[in-house]
Amino acid sequence: MILETKGLSKRFGQQYALKNVNLKILPGEIHGLIGENGAGKSTLIKILTGVYSRDEGQVLWEGQAVELPNPHASRRLGINVIHQNRHLVPQFNAIENVYLGLDYEKKAKVAIDWKKMRSEVEKIMEELSIEVPLNVPAMYLTPPQKTLVEIIRGMMTDCKLFILDEPTASLTDKETEILFDLIMRLKQKGTSVLYVTHRMEEIFKLTDRITVLKNGELVSTVNTKETDLAGLVALMTDNWESKKRVTDHKMGADLLRVTGLASADGKVKDASFAAREGEILGIFGLSGSGRTELLEAIYGLRKSARGEVMLNGQPYHRRTPRESLKRGMVLICEDRRGQAIVESLSIRKNTVLSRLDHYAKAGVMDSKQEISDTQDQIRALDIKTKGINQVVRELSGGNQQKVVFAKALLTEPKVFLCDEPTQGVDIRTREEIHNLLREKAEQGNAVVFVSSDLQETLDVVDNIVILTEGRTTRVLKNENLTSEQVLAHCYAGTQAKESSR
Amino acid sequence: MIKRVDYRNLTKSYGTILAGIVVTVVFSILRPDAFATLANLINITRQISLLVVIAIGATLVMSIEEFDLSVGAMASLGGVLAAKMAVAGVPIFLCFLVPPIVAFGIGFVNGWIVTKFRVLSFIVTLAMSTIIGGFTFWFTGGATVFQNIPRSFRYVGSTTVFGIPLLTIIMFALVVLFWFIMKHTSFGRKLYAIGGNEVAAEVSGINVRKYKILTFSLCASLAAFTGILMSSRLGSAHPTGGDGLFLQSYAAVFLGRTVFKEGVPNIWGTFVGAAILGILANGLTIMQVPTFLRDLLTGFIIILAVIVQKVGRDRD
Numbered sequence: 001m002i003l004e005t006k007g008l009s010k011r012f013g014q015q016y017a018l019k020n021v022n023l024k025i026l027p028g029e030i031h032g033l034i035g036e037n038g039a040g041k042s043t044l045i046k047i048l049t050g051v052y053s054r055d056e057g058q059v060l061w062e063g064q065a066v067e068l069p070n071p072h073a074s075r076r077l078g079i080n081v082i083h084q085n086r087h088l089v090p091q092f093n094a095i096e097n098v099y100l101g102l103d104y105e106k107k108a109k110v111a112i113d114w115k116k117m118r119s120e121v122e123k124i125m126e127e128l129s130i131e132v133p134l135n136v137p138a139m140y141l142t143p144p145q146k147t148l149v150e151i152i153r154g155m156m157t158d159c160k161l162f163i164l165d166e167p168t169a170s171l172t173d174k175e176t177e178i179l180f181d182l183i184m185r186l187k188q189k190g191t192s193v194l195y196v197t198h199r200m201e202e203i204f205k206l207t208d209r210i211t212v213l214k215n216g217e218l219v220s221t222v223n224t225k226e227t228d229l230a231g232l233v234a235l236m237t238d239n240w241e242s243k244k245r246v247t248d249h250k251m252g253a254d255l256l257r258v259t260g261l262a263s264a265d266g267k268v269k270d271a272s273f274a275a276r277e278g279e280i281l282g283i284f285g286l287s288g289s290g291r292t293e294l295l296e297a298i299y300g301l302r303k304s305a306r307g308e309v310m311l312n313g314q315p316y317h318r319r320t321p322r323e324s325l326k327r328g329m330v331l332i333c334e335d336r337r338g339q340a341i342v343e344s345l346s347i348r349k350n351t352v353l354s355r356l357d358h359y360a361k362a363g364v365m366d367s368k369q370e371i372s373d374t375q376d377q378i379r380a381l382d383i384k385t386k387g388i389n390q391v392v393r394e395l396s397g398g399n400q401q402k403v404v405f406a407k408a409l410l411t412e413p414k415v416f417l418c419d420e421p422t423q424g425v426d427i428r429t430r431e432e433i434h435n436l437l438r439e440k441a442e443q444g445n446a447v448v449f450v451s452s453d454l455q456e457t458l459d460v461v462d463n464i465v466i467l468t469e470g471r472t473t474r475v476l477k478n479e480n481l482t483s484e485q486v487l488a489h490c491y492a493g494t495q496a497k498e499s500s501r
Numbered sequence: 502m503i504k505r506v507d508y509r510n511l512t513k514s515y516g517t518i519l520a521g522i523v524v525t526v527v528f529s530i531l532r533p534d535a536f537a538t539l540a541n542l543i544n545i546t547r548q549i550s551l552l553v554v555i556a557i558g559a560t561l562v563m564s565i566e567e568f569d570l571s572v573g574a575m576a577s578l579g580g581v582l583a584a585k586m587a588v589a590g591v592p593i594f595l596c597f598l599v600p601p602i603v604a605f606g607i608g609f610v611n612g613w614i615v616t617k618f619r620v621l622s623f624i625v626t627l628a629m630s631t632i633i634g635g636f637t638f639w640f641t642g643g644a645t646v647f648q649n650i651p652r653s654f655r656y657v658g659s660t661t662v663f664g665i666p667l668l669t670i671i672m673f674a675l676v677v678l679f680w681f682i683m684k685h686t687s688f689g690r691k692l693y694a695i696g697g698n699e700v701a702a703e704v705s706g707i708n709v710r711k712y713k714i715l716t717f718s719l720c721a722s723l724a725a726f727t728g729i730l731m732s733s734r735l736g737s738a739h740p741t742g743g744d745g746l747f748l749q750s751y752a753a754v755f756l757g758r759t760v761f762k763e764g765v766p767n768i769w770g771t772f773v774g775a776a777i778l779g780i781l782a783n784g785l786t787i788m789q790v791p792t793f794l795r796d797l798l799t800g801f802i803i804i805l806a807v808i809v810q811k812v813g814r815d816r817d
Contacts, residue, residue: 301704325706339704342697344765353694353705360687367685407705 001063002027002160002192003048003079008057010043010216017043020057021218023211025161030183030193032203032224035213036236041196044213045163048194049081050074072101080154081163088146090139094132095121098153124155128185144175151182162186163194168202180206198286200229200491212236229491230484237454239484251462252277254310255446256329256415258298261307262470267293269470271307275415275446280437282449282461282478286490290470291450292334295417299324299331312414325354328414332404332421334450336397340404343393347385348374350392351406377406382432398429405436416440416447422456434460454483466490516809517759517770520802521777528784535787543665549779550672551727551734555743556750556757556771557679558723561716563754563766564683566696567622569611569717571630572724572750575604576743578637579725584646584738587654596654597729601722607633608721612714622717630747637740647737658734668730675723680768692716693765752803753778759806777802 003025010018018040025031035041046052048059050068058065061077068074088097095114098121105116118134125131132141132148141149147167154162164183168176183193183206195206203210204224212219212235219235257274267290275281285291296302298309300319309316311327321331333339341350351374352359359370374388381402385395392403401421408416416437422430437447437460451457457464458481466474466489474489529537555572562569579600586596611629615622660667683689691712694702703709727746732738756777757770778799785795 299704320708321704322706322708331704333704338698339700342694342701344697344763345693349690349694353690353702353707356687356690356707363686363688365685365687365690411706 001025001060004060004063005048006058006060008044008047008059009055010040010047010052011055016216018047018054019216021213021216023218024221025192025194026209027160027192028187028190029208030187030195030206032207032210033194033196033213034198034200034203034210034232034236038215039213039236040216041213042165043216045081045165045194045196048074048079048163075101075157078158078160079163080157080159080161081165082147082150082154082167083165088138088149091137093137094134094141094149094152097138097149098156100153102156120156121152124152127189128152128155128182130182142175143171144178147171147179148182151186159191161192161194163196165196166198167195168197168199176202198288200232203232204229214238230488233484233487233491237483237487239482251279252444253313255312256298256448257308257310259308259310261294261297261309262305263290263293263297264303264305265293266305267302267470268297268304271297271467271470271472273465273472273475275448277444277446278441279463280441280447280449280461282451282457282464283467283472284450284454284457284464284486284490285467287452288469289467289490291452291467292419293470294467295331295419295448295450299329299417301331325411325413328412329417330354330408330411330413330415331417332408332419334419334423336400336404336424341392341400344391346389346391347378347383347395347403347406348388350403351377351388351410354407354411373410374406377409380409381406381436396426398425401425401429401433405433414445416445418447419450420452421449422451422453430456454486458483458486515760517756517777517806518773520806521773521780524777524780524784528780528787532784532787536784541783541787543669545776545779545783546669546672547666548783549775550666550668551731552746552749552753552779553672553772553775554675554730555724555727555746556753556775557675557768558720558727559750559754560757560766560768560771561679561683561692561723562622562720563751563758564692564696565713565716566699567615567713567717568626568751569608569720569724570623570626570747571607571611571633572720573744573747574630574633574637575607575721575724576728576731576746577739577741578633578640578743579604579728580732580738580742581637581641581646581728581740582725583729584650584654584732585640587651588646588649590651593651593653593656597657597726600725600729604721604725605718608718609714611721612717615717616710616713634741634744641738641740643740645737645739646732650732650736655733655736658730658732658736668734671730676768676772683768688712696765749775749778752799756803756806759809 001024005021005023008018008021009016021044033041043052047054048068050071050073053069059068060066066077089100095117099117105113105120107113121134130148132145132152138146138149167179171179186193197203207224209221209223210227210232211221212232214236254274254276259272261271262269271294273281283291283294293302297304300321300323304319309319311329316327337343342353348370352370359366371388378385378388383399383402383406385399392400395403418437422433425433437449441447449457449461458478461478464476464478464481464486465472466476466486468490476486476489535541555576559569559572582600582603583596586599587593607629611622611626614620614625657667662670683692691702691707694705694707695709695712699709728743731742753771753774754766756774757772758764758766760770760773761767781799781802782795785798
C-alpha cells in the first residue's frame with residue numbers, strides 16, 4: 001500500500017465535503033477517481049496535497065501515519081499533482097519551470113549552475129523517453145508539452161504517487177494519446193497514479209481500479225475489468241425517477257430554434273434544438289460541456305462562428321444582448337454578481353436597467369412610472385427589502401436573484417434563457433422561481449432551463465436536451481426518466497465520439 | 502428622549518463637507534477682514550470655475566470607472582486653439598465652438614481605442630496627453646499666444662452680470678446641467694451602471710461601447726472648453742497652461758466621491774471637492790502661506806478624506 005486514508009473527513013461549516021473516506025492506492029497502479037460535481041474529488045486531492053487540512057481520520061503513507069500541513073510536505077513524501085490549470089511561469093523556460101520550488105543547482109554556492117540543471121532535466125527526459133524543447137518560454141509550449149514539463153517537475157523529486165486532475169481537458173486526441181503513453185510508462189516504473197476525470201472512455205482505457213465518490217462518501221472501489229459504464233453510472237448517482245409530469249398543456253409553435261450553432265471560441269461546437277410556446281426545455285450536460293457558453297452565444301453575449309438562430313419565426317443573425325432584449329429574449333446569467341446585477345446600485349435602478357430608454361422621455365427618466373413598476377415587481381415577486389432604494393449588495397442571494405428576475409420580467413420576454421437560475425438561493429425562493437418559470441411557460445412563453453443539478457432539472461423541465469462537449473446529442477422526453485438514463489446519455493455521448501474516430 | 506447622535510455615521514456621510522466647513526470657519530476667524538467677505542466669496546467661485554468645469558468631465562469618465570489623463574493637455578490645446586483663432590479674426594462664437602468639437606473627436610479616438618482593444622484607459626490617455634502636448638507645442642512654437650487678442654475674446658472671462666462673474670455663472674449652469682444629466686436621465690443611469698458592473702450593463706442591453714466612447718468625447722470637450730475659458734480670462738494662452746488643472750481635477754473628483762455615502766463620482770460632490778481645494782488655496786494665499794506648504798496641505802487633506810471614507814465604509 002502506497003497510500004491509505006482511514007476515516008478521512010472534511011467539513012465546511014456544518015456540511016461534510018468528505019465523510020469517512022477509506023481510500024487505498026496500491027504501488028504501481030493507475031487508480032481512477034470519479035464522481036459527479038460536488039462529490040468531493042477535488043477536496044480529497046487537496047487534502048492529499050496538503051492544501052486543505054483534514055478534520056477527522058488518518059492518512060497513511062507507506063503504512064506510516066503522516067501529517068500533510070502544506071503542499072511542500074506532501075511533495076517531500078513523493079506526492080505530486082498536476083492540476084487542470086497548469087501552473088507554469090509563462091516567461092520561464094522548461095528548466096526554470098522544472099526547478100520552481102526546488103533548490104537551484106549552484107556553483108560555489110552562489111552562481112546558478114545552468115549546465116548541471118539542464119543535465120538533470122535531460123536525465124529525467126531520457127528516463128521517461130520524452131522530448132520537450134528546453135530553451136523555449138513555457139508560454140510557447142503546446143498544452144501537452146506543458147503537461148510534460150509538469151511531469152518532469154514531479155519526477156525530479158522521488159515521486160511515488162502522481163495525481164492527475166482532468167489532465168486531458170485542454171488536449172486534442174493525439175495529445176491525449178501521448179499523455180496516456182507516458183502514464184503507462186510511469187506505471188511501469190512503479191509510480192502510482194491517481195487519475196481524476198469525468199471522461200469515462202479514459203477511465204476504461206487507463207485504470208486498473210476505480211474509486212467512486214458520491215456526496216462526499218466513498219461508494220465503492222472496483223476493478224476496472226469487472227465493471228462497465230452502466231455499473232459505474234449507477235454507483236455515481238442516486239437513482240431517482242423524475243416526477244411524472246403533467247404534460248397535457250399544449251405546446252405551441254417554436255419560439256426559439258437553434259441550428260448547428262458554434263461559438264467562435266470553440267466551446268460550443270454544434271448545438272441544435274427548439275423551444276416551443278409553453279415549454280420548459282432543459283439543457284443538461286456535464287461540467288465543461290458548454291451549457292453557459294451555448295446560452296451566451298444565443299443571447300449574443302458570446303461571438304458565434306456558425307449556425308442559425310430563429311427567434312419568433314424570424315432569423316436572428318447579428319445577435320447582441322440589446323437586440324435580444326428588443327426581440328423578447330432575456331438571459332438570466334449564471335454569475336449573478338459578475339454579470340446580472342450592479343451591486344452598488346439600488347433595487348430600483350437595477351430593476352429598470354434593461355428598460356431605461358422605455359422610461360425616458362427625451363432622455364429624462366420618468367421616476368413615477370419607474371417607481372410604481374419597481375414596486376409592482378417587488379410585490380409580485382415578494383422581494384424582501386427595506387425599500388426600492390436599498391442597495392442590491394445588501395440583499396440576500398435569493399432576493400438578489402429576484403431582482404434579476406424583476407429586471408427580466410419588465411422587458412416582457414417571450415423567451416427566457418435561464419442559466420442556473422436557482423444557484424445560491426434558499427429553498428423557498430427556489431420553489432418560487434420554479435413556479436414563476438412554469439407560470440411564464442403556461443402563458444405561452446418558452447423557457448430554456450440550465451442547471452447542473454440533475455434532480456432539479458428533472459423536476460422542472462418538460463424535455464431535456466443532452467449537451468456533450470459542445471454538441472447537442474439527444475432530446476429526451478421527461479416522462480418516467482431516471483437520472484441514470486440521463487447521465488448514461490451524457491457519458492455515452494463522449495463514448496460515441498470516441499468510437500466514431 | 503434624547504436621540505444619540507451617531508458621530509461615526511455622521512463623519513462618514515458628511516465628513517468631507519464638515520472638513521470644508523471647518524476650514525472655512527478657521528480662515529474666517531483668522532482673517533475676518535480679508536477672507537470672510539462677500540467679495541472674496543465671489544472671488545473664490547471665479548477662481549474655482551475653471552477647475553469645476555474640467556472636473557465635471559473627469560467625473561463623467563470616472564463614473565464609468567475609466568481615467569482620462571489627457572484633460573490637462575486638452576485644456577492647453579483648447580485654449581491655444583481658441584486664442585489663435587481669435588487672433589486670426591475668426592468670429593468669437595466659432596472660437597468657443599470649434600475647439601470643443603476638435604476635442605470631441607480626440608476624445609472619441611481615446612474611447613474607441615480603449616473599447617476596441619480593451620486596453621487600459623490610463624495608458625491610452627497618458628499617451629494621448631503626450632501627443633496633444635507635442636502637437637500644441639508645434640502649433641504654437643512653444644510661445645505664449647498673447648499679442649493682438651481681441652477684446653471681444655476676453656469678454657467671457659472678464660465680464661460680470663450684476664456683480665457676479667460670468668465664469669461663475671457658466672460654472673453653476675454646467676454643474677446644474679450635468680447634475681441633472683447624471684441624476685435624472687437615462688444617459689446618466691447608463692454611465693453609473695457601466696461603472697458599477699460593465700458586464701451586467703451589457704447583459705442588460707446597454708450599448709457599453711457607445712456610451713464609453715461618448716463619455717470620453719464629452720470629457721475631452723469639457724476640457725477644451727475649460728482651456729478656452731482660461732485663455733479668455735487671462736487674455737493669453739500658454740501651450741502648457743491647462744496642464745496644472747489635470748491633477749487638481751482628479752483631486753476634486755476623488756474628494757467628491759467622499760461627499761456622499763454611495764462613494765461614486767458625482768457632480769455636486771466634485772463641486773464640493775473643487776470648492777474645498779479653492780477655499781484652501783484662497784485662504785492660505787491670504788494668510789501668505791508659502792506655496793510649497795499649500796501643496797503639502799492640499800495633498801494631505803485629499804489622502805485623509807479618502808482614508809476616512811474608506812475606513813468608515815469597510816466597517817459596515
